[in-house]
Amino acid sequence: MSSATPTTTLQFLAIPQSLADEARRTLTDRFGHRLHVTKAQGPCRLCLRVPNAPEDLILLSYQPLPDTGPYAEVGPIYIHAKGCEPYADSQTFPADFAGRRLVLRAYGHNGDIVDAVVTEPGEAERAAAAFLRDESIAEVHVRHASYTCFDFKIVRAA
Ligand SMILES: [Zn+2]
Structure with missing residues (x-):
């Protein structure tokens, strides 16, 4: 008789592409911060790559949880300044x-x-x-x- 443990299939999710597109287009994040392009080594939270050398990135504020309570904290993330392929x-x-x-x-x-x-x-x-x-x-x-x-x-x- 098998007693195999059920496996949990995981899904690894980058930030929404719409949010990255909006930050690139407006150079403003959803918290009203003015954004600019900077040379940095990421990681980019859209393609989930860590550049080997400084690349053009945008630093913005991001809230990974819906705004339902005190744990919905806001913090800094990098994305590539120009369109990169979302992690697929x-x-x-x-x-x-x-x-x-x-x-x-x-x-x-x-x-x-x-x-x-x-x-x-x-x-x-x-x-x-x-x-x-x-x-x-x-x-x-x-x-x-x-x-x-x-x-x-x-x-x-x-
Ligand atoms: Zn990227």
């Missing part, structure tokens, strides 16, 4: 983040935080899957381990 391989952990220590924050369906962990390089995908086996967790946010800026979301594949 949504069932694969973004390769440019695989070698990093990361912070994973798990949020419930009401936007409250449920749990959090710091993961060593290569461990984030397994840790996110473990969080998302718990039905009370709606999404996991991946963040930089020291700066703690938002990088991308992990959810259950539909």
